[in-house]
Amino acid sequence: MHFARVIGTVVCTEKVPAWKGQRLLLVQPCDSAGKPSAARPLVALDSVSAAPGQLVFYVRGREASTILANPENPADAAIVGLVDDVREAPGAMR
Amino acid sequence: MHFARVIGTVVCTEKVPAWKGQRLLLVQPCDSAGKPSAARPLVALDSVSAAPGQLVFYVRGREASTILANPENPADAAIVGLVDDVREAPGAMR
Amino acid sequence: MHFARVIGTVVCTEKVPAWKGQRLLLVQPCDSAGKPSAARPLVALDSVSAAPGQLVFYVRGREASTILANPENPADAAIVGLVDDVREAPGAMR
């Protein structure tokens, strides 16, 4: 799972039927401190009612589709948690 | 999910049986404003009747195959929505 | 799906049982005009009787395994179509 910040919403009236009523958010990948990474923003399904500006973590790939009741949908990115805190272990990487 | 613009169509008479009658479009990955990214164009199944020039978003990976009635087909990219609008939240990334 | 050109065949007597009798081809990723890309050649299952020199398109990932009757096999790349023609829409990317 990767960190990202919610930076916007995507409006699309024409989309696959499996996503009717689902929110699609624009997220910017970032590090654990919220600093944007070089990766481009992407569109993710929202499963935790994330709001613009919040630090979240998301999954990529088919596993994203499992957040909907019917996993036979084409999601390849989904927000799966709101980050409260990241506790780095001092010296772990020495 | 990622943004792309439809830039052409692919004609192939010899293809896997599961895709008979399906449209295959050539898309150029781009950002939310339609600016082409460094990624190469790719071929995607079309599920929303996209037309050349339109801004769409697409999925990558096995989840792409779920847009057909029989998900046991080898699609690894599919267009899943026409983008009407992207509303970026001002200041979200500060 | 991505474009590639068939550049060789791979011979291996010892392989997973699910692939007995299947052809394994060496393909070089390229663009829609057949120009080789920077990506390295890879090995793909063949589902359309592709011949060396032909322009094909292939899928990557688990979806590649669906071209065999029993999808519980470990293929992660498969040729799924012979490219007849790519029609780019003039001006689509302006």
Place this chain on the structure above:
Amino acid sequence: MHFARVIGTVVCTEKVPAWKGQRLLLVQPCDSAGKPSAARPLVALDSVSAAPGQLVFYVRGREASTILANPENPADAAIVGLVDDVREAPGAMR
């Protein structure tokens, strides 16, 4: 599977229901000797009670979800082993 070192823990009260009670660890990808690679840290489910500082290996993609009793969960990274030793074969790569 790839090597990583555990460098912290992630606290999130709001997350997908399938992960209730699961530990989420922050890991830094590294090589077989524990030297950090250029890849960014990521968040992984823990299946082997790894502790900060330990050398582990992890999987990426939907297969990560299979470490939970119900594989219909959105995990895309999971720690699947504690590394005791890596024995490189001298001269294998000559």
Place this chain on the structure above:
Amino acid sequence: MHFARVIGTVVCTEKVPAWKGQRLLLVQPCDSAGKPSAARPLVALDSVSAAPGQLVFYVRGREASTILANPENPADAAIVGLVDDVREAPGAMR
């Protein structure tokens, strides 16, 4: 599928139950002639009794898990064939 050379073995007593008794090998990605590529070594399940120094090809992603009797295991890389010969077609890439 990609080429690699076996360069070592990985010893881990603590690992996911689904892999009990399975060999884990360290492999270095390479090209069809055995020349190491820039990609980092990775850990792969072995399904063909590969030995250090041998040229093999491997799969990445969830499809790797299908080499075990129970595909609900978290493998994301597996060796699936020993390479006997690669026959490149002269002039195919002109």
